[in-house]
Amino acid sequence: MRIAFGVTFLWAFLDKTFALGFHTGYDQAGNLDRFGPAAWINGGSPTEGFLSFAVPADNPFHGFFTSLAGHAWVDWLFMAGLLGIGLALLLGIGMRIGTAAGALMYAFMYAASLPLENNPIVDDHLIGVIVMVVLALGAAGMTWGLGRWWSNTALVRRFPILR
Numbered sequence: 001m002r003i004a005f006g007v008t009f010l011w012a013f014l015d016k017t018f019a020l021g022f023h024t025g026y027d028q029a030g031n032l033d034r035f036g037p038a039a040w041i042n043g044g045s046p047t048e049g050f051l052s053f054a055v056p057a058d059n060p061f062h063g064f065f066t067s068l069a070g071h072a073w074v075d076w077l078f079m080a081g082l083l084g085i086g087l088a089l090l091l092g093i094g095m096r097i098g099t100a101a102g103a104l105m106y107a108f109m110y111a112a113s114l115p116l117e118n119n120p121i122v123d124d125h126l127i128g129v130i131v132m133v134v135l136a137l138g139a140a141g142m143t144w145g146l147g148r149w150w151s152n153t154a155l156v157r158r159f160p161i162l163r
Helices: 002-018 048-054 062-068 072-091 095-113 124-137 147-151 154-158
Strands: none
Touching: 002 072, 002 124, 048 062, 048 095, 072 095, 095 124, 147 154
């Protein structure tokens, strides 16, 4: 589960960075333009589309989320989060910070999705929050990852939050 979620975060980072066409890279007419203007490396905003158009108008936080859309600092924070969370989960290192950041990102996406369409309480973002908590509490980085080695480094022994 840890590795699958890590790949999901890393893929979102790569798709938004390069507009690979799996979510990012389509123009207004629906035509795919890989590596086109929607790519973050070409000046596209990875947050503008979702925060401007996907937050429901009756969302209690609509004004807050739409006010964040397209700001460079929000784009950088979001993309750094996708990359950092993805690498932490995939490699099994920095799991405390990675899972906490992942849970926070999922919680923000959950709040941005309100009111939910298919269920009054649960959606995939809430499941993501729960998975991040389970991964953190279960020391998931120790199995099939570099977590055991990472936790024995001098840096992590000195600063256990990096575990």
